[in-house]
Amino acid sequence: MNKNQADAVARAILEPGIRAQEEARCKRCEQEAIEARRRQVSxxxxxxxGIGNALAYFHLGHPLxxxxxxxxxxxxxxxMLGWLLVLWCGRSRAV
Known part of the structure; x- marks a missing residue:
């Protein structure tokens, strides 16, 4: 068995594991992006x-x-404003 054949056998054995790792990495990246968007909206x-509470307390005079x-x-x-901004900024980054 020469070097090229040995490399081909090694790639054939290791490639499914490498693909699975790459897919898992892509899935983690997608999940991290979704979580970052949710944090921005929150x-x-x-x-x-806070603004609504301040309005109710100072303007309406009913504290609780x-x-x-x-x-x-x-x-x-x-x-709603957060989701609009996140979606709008996401589209502008994708273009």
Missing amino acids: RFAVAGF TASIGIGSMGCLAGS
Whole structure:
């Protein structure tokens, strides 16, 4: 058996493992990207909740009752804004 044949046999044995490792690495990268997007959206949601609570407390004068509802609406608005920005920035990076 010469060197070329030995290399071919070694590649045939190792290639399925290398492919599986490459697929696992790609899957991990995709999952990390998804998780990073979710973290960005959660930052907007928390900021929206804080803004909603501040609005309810200072503008409406109802510290507890209105702050829960308006804070939740601010959280929803912040998360929608976050998803729009994440999707918009993702498209501009892909182009």
